[in-house]
Amino acid sequence: MSNSLISDLIKLVDANQLRQNLFSLSKSPLPYRKLNHTVPGNIKNTLYQTDDFIQKKLESWGYGVQKEGVKVRAFSCDISKPKAHQYSSPTEESPWFTAYNLYAKKTGLVYPEEIILFLSHKDSQSWVDSPGAYDNCSGTVSTMEIARVLKDYPAQRSFWFLFCNEEHTPWTSVSAAENAKSRNDNLVAIFNLDSMGGKSQAEINAGLKTNVTLFTKPQGEQFADLMGEVNRVYSIGLNQRKQKRETPGDDDGSFIKSGFPIAIMNVGSFPYADPNYHLETDIPELVDIQNLWMSTQASLAAGLSVDLGEM
Numbered sequence: 001m002s003n004s005l006i007s008d009l010i011k012l013v014d015a016n017q018l019r020q021n022l023f024s025l026s027k028s029p030l031p032y033r034k035l036n037h038t039v040p041g042n043i044k045n046t047l048y049q050t051d052d053f054i055q056k057k058l059e060s061w062g063y064g065v066q067k068e069g070v071k072v073r074a075f076s077c078d079i080s081k082p083k084a085h086q087y088s089s090p091t092e093e094s095p096w097f098t099a100y101n102l103y104a105k106k107t108g109l110v111y112p113e114e115i116i117l118f119l120s121h122k123d124s125q126s127w128v129d130s131p132g133a134y135d136n137c138s139g140t141v142s143t144m145e146i147a148r149v150l151k152d153y154p155a156q157r158s159f160w161f162l163f164c165n166e167e168h169t170p171w172t173s174v175s176a177a178e179n180a181k182s183r184n185d186n187l188v189a190i191f192n193l194d195s196m197g198g199k200s201q202a203e204i205n206a207g208l209k210t211n212v213t214l215f216t217k218p219q220g221e222q223f224a225d226l227m228g229e230v231n232r233v234y235s236i237g238l239n240q241r242k243q244k245r246e247t248p249g250d251d252d253g254s255f256i257k258s259g260f261p262i263a264i265m266n267v268g269s270f271p272y273a274d275p276n277y278h279l280e281t282d283i284p285e286l287v288d289i290q291n292l293w294m295s296t297q298a299s300l301a302a303g304l305s306v307d308l309g310e311m
C-alpha cells in the first residue's frame, strides 16, 4: 500500500547532494579516507578530515554528533594475493590509531525507544591507495542524504545514523554493535548501506540499476521483502532482489553476531561484481549516480515504512 508522505519524502532525495558529497570524499579535497594517509600540508589524516566533513554536514542539518573511539590499525598489503584481496594482518610495527564511530540521532515522538538504524562504513581501503568511491563512499553519502531528508520529519520512532570503519582492523562496527547490545538498545530495523550501485560490467553495459538486499537470519528476510515492496509501490525502478547469505558478513554481520538478527545490507551486486573493487580505479567518475539515487530512495522508503508501522 502506498503512502503519500513516503512518496513525497523520497522525492527530496537529491542526486546533486549525493554527487557533490561523493566527489568531496573520494576525489577533492579528500582523495582517500584512511588513518594512514594525510594530504600534504594538512595536520589531520584523511579519515579524521572525513569525520569533520560528515560532522559539519550533520550539524548543519540540526543533528548533534557523538563520537565513539576504537583502537585500530591499518591492514598490511600482501601483493602475493589476488588484486582485490591484498589486505592482510598488520605487522608488529604497524602503529595504532583511534578510529571514530560517528552517531547522529533523531528521537522519535511516539516510540522513542524503538530505533531504526542506518549505518555505513566511511573509511577507504587502508592497504591500497583506492578512493573507495563505491566501497563505501556511496553508502556514506547515501546515509548522509537520508539524514538530510529526514531532518525536519516528525518521526514516530528514533532514527540513528552510524558512520563506522571497516577497511582498518578491527572493524569499528563490532564495538558499536557490542555497545548497543550491552545498553539493550531496541534496534527494530538495521540497514547497512555498502557499495550501493556497484555492479558487473555486463550490468553496466545493459544499463541496469541494481540493488541486492542481503539477509542472514530469518528475522532479516521481512526487511529484504520490504525493499522489494517499496521498489514496486513507489515505482523506484530498481532491479531489486533479495539474497540470503550463509554467514554474517560486513557491518550488518557485526550486529547479527551481537544478537541483532534483523540486520540487512543493501549492496549493488552479490557476489560483489564491481570490476574496480578494492582497486585504485574505484573512482567517483565511475559511480552510477542515478543508481545510487534510486537505492537511496528505496532505503529511505523502507525506513519510513518501518517508522509508520507499515510492515
Ligand SMILES: [Zn+2]
Pocket: 135, 167, 278
Ligand atoms: Zn571493502
